Amino acid sequence: xxxxxxxxxxxxxxxxxxxxxxxxxxIAKLENPAPELPDSRVxxxxxxxxxxxxxxxxxxxxxxxxxxxxxxxxxxxxTDAAYMRTRxxxxxxxxxxxxxxxxxxxxxxxxxSDHGWTDDKIWSMVHFIRRFAGQD
Numbered sequence: 001x002x003x004x005x006x007x008x009x010x011x012x013x014x015x016x017x018x019x020x021x022x023x024x025x026x027i028a029k030l031e032n033p034a035p036e037l038p039d040s041r042v043x044x045x046x047x048x049x050x051x052x053x054x055x056x057x058x059x060x061x062x063x064x065x066x067x068x069x070x071x072x073x074x075x076x077x078x079t080d081a082a083y084m085r086t087r088x089x090x091x092x093x094x095x096x097x098x099x100x101x102x103x104x105x106x107x108x109x110x111x112x113s114d115h116g117w118t119d120d121k122i123w124s125m126v127h128f129i130r131r132f133a134g135q136d
Contacts, residue, residue: 030090061132
């Protein structure tokens with residue numbers, strides 16, 4: 001399924017007052033079609049995360065990256081297992097695909113964005129970020 005990055009998404013955040021989710025219902029209910037990550041792919045996605053996500057989400061995924069304080073909406077704490085259990089794979093996929101739109105500084109990573117990630121790469125990143133909360 002190819003989706004456009006021009007769709008707006010809410011930012012991932014643990015702050016309930018800030019939380020917003022406008023993931024289309026048909027996407028929110030999607031299950032991750034990507035296979036679990038073998039060790040060689042975990043290393044690849046760790047490098048991707050470090051280069052593209054850690055400045056806000058922190059190298060450990062806790063949301064405490066060097067640019068986190070400058071954000072109006074704090075980056076999600078991906079290590080918060082309780083919070084991550086509230087997010088479906090489809091919601092995480094959509095957030096990475098479409099970014100934060102007008103809501104926050106998270107860029108879109110989808111096929112039509114400047115990053116140009118494929119759906120397969122986005123779904124694999126969902127597997128990777130779930131590892132921070134011990135979910136994958």
